[in-house]
Amino acid sequence: MEQTRQFTDNPYPNNQNPQADSPYTAQPKPYAAKREDTVYTKRFKEHFSFFSIGSLLYAIFYTFCLYRNTSGITYPFFVIGTLCYFFFSMQKLGVPYKKDSIFYIVSIVLLGISNCLTNSPQLLAMNKCGIFLLGFILMIHTVYLDKNWNFPKYFCALAQMTGTIFICIFRPFGDMISYFDAKKKAKDGKNSNLIPVLIGISIALPLLLFVTILLASADAVFANIFIHILDSINLVTVFGVILMTVITFFASYAVYAAFSMKEVKEEITDHRTLEPIIAIIVTVTLSVIYLIFSVIQILYLFIGNLKLPDGYTYSSYAREGFFQLLFVCVLNLLIVLICLYLFRDNVVLKAILTVISGCTFIMILSSALRMLMYINRYNLTFLRIFVLWSLAVIFLLMAGVTVSIYMNKFPLFTYSMMIVTVFYIGLSFAHPDYWIAKYNLNPQHIEYLDEYDTRDSQTYLTKLSSDAAPVILDEKTNPYLEKYFNVLDNDGDLHDELLWLNRYYHKIQLLSEDMHIRNFNFSVHAAENYIH
DSSP: OOOOOOOOSOOSGGGOOTTTTOTTSOOOOOOOOOOOOOHHHHHHHHTHHHHHHHHHHHHHHHHHHHTTOSSSTHHHHHHHHHHHHHHHHHHHHTOOOOGGGHHHHHHHHHHHHHHTTOOOHHHHHHHHHHHHHHHHHHHHHHHSOOTTOOHHHHHHHHHHHHHHHHHTTTHHHHHHHHHHHHHHHHHHSSOOSHHHHHHHHHHHHHHHHHHHHHHHHHOHHHHHHHHHHHHTSOHHHHHHHHHHHHHHHHHHHHHHHHHHHOOSOOOOOOOOOBOHHHHHHHHHHHHHHHHHHHHHIIIIIIIOOSOOOTTOOHHHHHTSOHHHHHHHHHHHHHHHHHHHHHBOOOHHHHHHHHHHHHHHHHHHHHHHHHHHHHHHHHOOOHHHHHHHHHHHHHHHHHHHHHHHHHOTTOOHHHHHHHHHHHHHHHHHHHOHHHHHHHHHTOHHHHHHSOHHHHHHHHHHHHTSOGGGHHHHTOTTTOTTHHHHHHHHHTTOOOOHHHHHHHHHHHHHHHHHHTOOSTTOOHHHHHHHTTOO
């Protein structure tokens, strides 16, 4: 009798597979285990009540300080309150304080103070970006061991943390359910009533709104009561306040949830694996062009003893090309950094990078000289001041990069952060609008301009913030002001050359009338003294 063959999952006898031990055999992958909580994540969940209530209070504090208030006296308090909440939260998570964080703390506070001392839109925007960036770096520096991190590592960490924060944006809901469930089970072994309560609220609110609308349409007296209530409330303001508070709550909670996960690896991977011959070929071709350009700058612009092309004067030659040179300087900075972080060490490559750095210094000086000559002809603007500031910063950054070519352990990121931060704080407290007005209203520069340039310069002055009021609204520094008041006293018509002054005067007047306790600004207050 023929035996029936038994089919099983394993056709080999005794459950043996001759290929099971082969390293080339694809083994079945186990299901991915859920990632274990870090020490900080466990503490974060244990202190859910602190972080949820703290984020809510912080959101209310944030909205009070900053809602429709970009430059008020509440800004320094907001910055200090944010720092206090951050370090108190780190203490709850068990993250130790680092003494070298003092630089970031002082810089953030100074930028917050600067915000209520100036009314310049450009400075206010850059101050806020600086506070946000420094605050983010402070958080990373506090949570992670970043002493040896370089530029690529920090950029990757910033990008990864940003993505993690977005992923955690709705964490309050899940953490709340888990927290109350754990509390309930620990107490009596039963699940909490939180989910049923939330479902009931979500059903009750739209139902209540629908019934109210129906009743209002059914009874005129009932409708009038609600109309009077709604008329007494600025719905736009209420909606804006609620929206800002809700967004800030979720963002604040997500930030601490993301940092508690500690997903960024602290180890640094050495990416200097590419063949240096690639970089040598590219940089040699660039350095040859840069050397020729640098020699021309020295002979024509710096020394000026060679003949220029027909139709060119030294002033017209110097007043062109500074923006292109600024872009090339930034490009050279990036090229040297890429070569340092991606290509293996090579003596020839280091020498070529040194040549490129030297040529970049010449380009920076050339661009600065061109800009100064351009300012001498067409007066100051904020952009022109910012270009000069950028050139000074790039010069110092390039000096640090040049040192790092020969010193691998040079803390280039820390050095760069300190240079940019210190120089920007200096720019922010310098009030560029004040110096723009002072330079442009100098009688010598006014006489130097033709009629078209004079009108253009006056139009620009009307765009300046209240930082320029001590110059524009002072008879000692503004030669037009006495004539302006004489025309007003005699009820005469303002000429075109005085219309700009009238517009600026009324702009400052409106700013001072709109100022109250919460948005009090020292720059506007100082300008207010000149219109009374």
